Amino acid sequence: MHLTETQAEIKELARNFAAAEIAPHAAQWDREAHFPIEVARRMGELGFLGMLIPEEYDGLGLDTTSYLIALEAIAAADASTAVLMSVHNSLPTQMLLNFGSEAQKERWLKPMARGEMVGAFSLSEPEAGSDASALRCQAVRDGGDWVLTGTKSWVTSGSFADVIMVMARTDAPDARRGSRGISAFIVTRDLPGFHVGTKEDKMGLRASPTVQLTFDGMRVPAANLLGEEGQGFVYAMRSLDNGRLGIAAQAIGIAQAALDASLDYAAERKQFGRPIREFEAIQFKLADMGARIAAARALLHATAAQKDRGESTTLHGSMSKLLASETAMWVTTQAVQIFGGYGYVKDYPVERLFRDAKVTEIYEGTSEIQRIVIARELYNSHHSI
Numbered sequence: 206m207h208l209t210e211t212q213a214e215i216k217e218l219a220r221n222f223a224a225a226e227i228a229p230h231a232a233q234w235d236r237e238a239h240f241p242i243e244v245a246r247r248m249g250e251l252g253f254l255g256m257l258i259p260e261e262y263d264g265l266g267l268d269t270t271s272y273l274i275a276l277e278a279i280a281a282a283d284a285s286t287a288v289l290m291s292v293h294n295s296l297p298t299q300m301l302l303n304f305g306s307e308a309q310k311e312r313w314l315k316p317m318a319r320g321e322m323v324g325a326f327s328l329s330e331p332e333a334g335s336d337a338s339a340l341r342c343q344a345v346r347d348g349g350d351w352v353l354t355g356t357k358s359w360v361t362s363g364s365f366a367d368v369i370m371v372m373a374r375t376d377a378p379d380a381r382r383g384s385r386g387i388s389a390f391i392v393t394r395d396l397p398g399f400h401v402g403t404k405e406d407k408m409g410l411r412a413s414p415t416v417q418l419t420f421d422g423m424r425v426p427a428a429n430l431l432g433e434e435g436q437g438f439v440y441a442m443r444s445l446d447n448g449r450l451g452i453a454a455q456a457i458g459i460a461q462a463a464l465d466a467s468l469d470y471a472a473e474r475k476q477f478g479r480p481i482r483e484f485e486a487i488q489f490k491l492a493d494m495g496a497r498i499a500a501a502r503a504l505l506h507a508t509a510a511q512k513d514r515g516e517s518t519t520l521h522g523s524m525s526k527l528l529a530s531e532t533a534m535w536v537t538t539q540a541v542q543i544f545g546g547y548g549y550v551k552d553y554p555v556e557r558l559f560r561d562a563k564v565t566e567i568y569e570g571t572s573e574i575q576r577i578v579i580a581r582e583l584y585n586s587h588h589s590i
């Protein structure tokens with residue numbers, strides 16, 4: 206794929222940063238289920254937390270392709286670091302940019318773009334996953350504040366994020382308005398009644414803290430309501446269109462890392478007196494892995510260009526996320542097979558890549574939900590890139 210000079214520079218910067226400051230530690234962070242916050246600060250210094258924010262709000266104002274190239278390089282080193290970067294860049298910052306007031310942008314978006322504040326996104330609840338509009342966390346207006354009560358689940362970076370975009374109900378319990386009864390609130394951890402709950406003990410992505418948040422009559426100033434009351438679900442869904450491109454890039458990074466490790470291993474590992482890459486069965490696996498990754502990346506970058514032209518990416522964003530995440534799961538499964546028994550232990554990275562790949566088929570809309578979105582969009586109109 207042809208890269209512009211800026212895109213090539215970004216790719217080089219991200220690869221060098223990932224090779225020097227992330228890859229050497231990824232296995233240890235996974236083992237200890239720990240993410241050092243200094244890494245996020247460092248990403249901020251390098252501009253990776255403000256890539257899609259215009260320069261007037263202290264971001265880099267880059268195109269979507271540059272961002273996805275950087276995200277893929279970081280995901281290839283560590284998927285947990287990549288999910289922080291993806292959520293921060295795609296969800297809370299984009300919601301502030303697109304729907305926030307100038308005062309909110311000054312107060313939160315600018316420091317987030319500079320990487321001084323890390324963002325999180327809180328839509329899911331224990332009883333509201335794929336059917337997110339069924340969420341129950343309740344916000345009630347009280348003088349100059351909103352009072353929030355409820356439990357949010359699965360909040361990526363929720364144990365340390367400075368700014369959390371929280372979706373809560375602002376309709377009355379006896380007059381529910383479905384998805385139109387949901388508003389978005391800018392929540393900071395200093396608010397009275399904010400509590401961090403259980404940290405999930407996950408299969409993969411172990412360095413990324415995924416936590417429950419409980420709000421016990423948490424008082425949120427009215428100035429922290431994002432945009433219009435009742436529009437929070439619409440804002441969240443629009444942002445997830447962007448988020449899915451980030452998750453696709455994360456999945457492609459994981460898959461590429463598995464292919465690279467497999468190519469090296471197949472050259473080194475000898476059985477029956479020759480490197481295993483001389484066996485056709487192994488060559489065919491490597492060929493299919495490479496072809497599927499290239500196809501997923503090509504669709505993602507075509508979708509990124511579509512986004513930068515200002516077109517809707519609902520259809521191709523869902524297709525990209527579906528194709529890339531299923532590719533990551535398939536490629537990492539082949540990688541474990543190529544490594545044989547050594548693929549099943551923690552001495553080599555493919556075991557972690559296999560565990561990390563799975564979640565890309567689940568979050569920001571499961572594969573089943575992506576297929577529902579794709580089918581709906583195909584019925585509604587015949588799009589092409």
Ligand SMILES: Cc1cc2nc3c(=O)[nH]c(=O)nc-3n(C[C@H](O)[C@H](O)[C@H](O)COP(=O)(O)OP(=O)(O)OC[C@H]3O[C@@H](n4cnc5c(N)ncnc54)[C@H](O)[C@@H]3O)c2cc1C
Nearest residue numbers: 326327328329334335359360361415567568569570571573
């Ligand atoms: C590591 C991790 C990080 C996450 N980070 C965040 C975050 O930062 N913020 C946030 O808000 N959320 C986050 N999530 C939540 C995530 O988005 C949800 O897990 C996801 O949307 C699925 O919801 P669920 O887990 O409740 O599954 P469910 O919705 O209960 O789904 C269970 C199964 O039923 C299927 N299903 C459901 N409805 C349908 C249907 N209509 N048709 C066909 N099949 C269906 C699903 O595809 C799935 O296979 C995270 C999750 C994980 C695991």
